[in-house]
Amino acid sequence: MEILVVGSVAFDTIETPFGRGQEVLGGSATYFSTSASFFATVRLVAVVGEDFPDEHRHFLAARNVDLAGLQVAPGRTFRWSGRYGFDLNEAQTLDTQLNVFEGFQPQLPEGFRDSEIVFLANIDPELQLEVLRQVRRPRLVACDTMNFWIAGKRQALVETLRHVDILLINEGETRQLANEPNLVRAARAILALGPQTLVIKRGEYGALVISAHSIFSIPAYPLEEVFDPTGAGDTFAGGFIGYLAATGNITDAAVRKAAVFGSVMASFTVENFSLDRLRSVSWPEIEGRFRKFQALTAFEGLD
Numbered sequence: 001m002e003i004l005v006v007g008s009v010a011f012d013t014i015e016t017p018f019g020r021g022q023e024v025l026g027g028s029a030t031y032f033s034t035s036a037s038f039f040a041t042v043r044l045v046a047v048v049g050e051d052f053p054d055e056h057r058h059f060l061a062a063r064n065v066d067l068a069g070l071q072v073a074p075g076r077t078f079r080w081s082g083r084y085g086f087d088l089n090e091a092q093t094l095d096t097q098l099n100v101f102e103g104f105q106p107q108l109p110e111g112f113r114d115s116e117i118v119f120l121a122n123i124d125p126e127l128q129l130e131v132l133r134q135v136r137r138p139r140l141v142a143c144d145t146m147n148f149w150i151a152g153k154r155q156a157l158v159e160t161l162r163h164v165d166i167l168l169i170n171e172g173e174t175r176q177l178a179n180e181p182n183l184v185r186a187a188r189a190i191l192a193l194g195p196q197t198l199v200i201k202r203g204e205y206g207a208l209v210i211s212a213h214s215i216f217s218i219p220a221y222p223l224e225e226v227f228d229p230t231g232a233g234d235t236f237a238g239g240f241i242g243y244l245a246a247t248g249n250i251t252d253a254a255v256r257k258a259a260v261f262g263s264v265m266a267s268f269t270v271e272n273f274s275l276d277r278l279r280s281v282s283w284p285e286i287e288g289r290f291r292k293f294q295a296l297t298a299f300e301g302l303d
């Protein structure tokens with residue numbers, strides 16, 4: 001099954017305690033597409049400015065990402081700049097320049113409208129809704145968001161969530177969206193807004209998958225070197241949704257395995273700046289780390 005994604009394609013400027021990346025390729029849709037492309041075909045809907053180089057376009061096309069929905073508009077590409085301290089779990093946003101996203105009107109190519117799986121990556125919830133209006137009958141709608149939109153566009157976000165099956169969201173943003181400090185209660189409050197499943201991303205502590213009747217916990221891979229956490233969440237989403245698209249069968253067991261693939265893909269992204277590690281990772285490496293996750297979390301039951 002093909003995956004339709006709408007989200008940001010960006011130039012990121014990032015400072016971590018280990019180095020600095022200036023205007024490197026980033027964006028929620030870019031990380032998502034690259035990660036998901038290891039599992040399924042991805043159809044990208046986004047906008048870039050005239051300053052977006054062919055080199056980045058070729059990279060995505062070579063990963064089998066369909067760029068028919070990538071518009072080029074007069075002006076500058078979206079820019080985000082952020083900083084991480086020694087606690088790499090939360091980025092401090094220094095600057096967000098929406099640029100061409102400000103006047104963006106998503107126009108799905110006719111061939112994208114029958115997409116069965118839709119991922120609304122982190123972007124203005126009004127744009128997420130507009131894309132949903134243009135798809136015919138998706139089997140699965142998943143969504144990501146961030147504090148910037150929870151604070152600035154709460155109403156539109158709540159409207160989007162009414163149409164969402166799976167919401168992927170950070171721990172701090174879960175509390176912010178629900179206005180509730182306890183994570184499990186916050187999750188219940190968000191499930192009441194529409195989604196059947198919530199994936200709470202907890203940085204180096206992994207992720208929780210919560211639905212009405214079950215909670216599943218997956219750790220993050222204990223890496224010795226984490227270089228740049230930017231894009232970890234979107235890469236997780238790419239592995240998670242990518243695996244579900246590849247199996248085509250959205251059972252509880254598949255959702256758990258998908259969460260492991262999400263963690264596997266995210267564990268590679270954080271090893272280097274931008275998409276650099278995802279550029280070089282191979283399928284045998286992905287499988288190898290999946291097995292390491294199995295060993296990491298295996299334990300026997302009570303006698």
Ligand code: AMP
Binds near residue numbers: 010028080096149
């Ligand atoms: P994450 O997976 O949460 O680390 O996402 C990082 C990516 O989100 C970066 O590559 C940014 O370009 C992108 N980003 C940051 N802020 C926004 C925003 N307000 N809207 C859309 N994308 C954003």
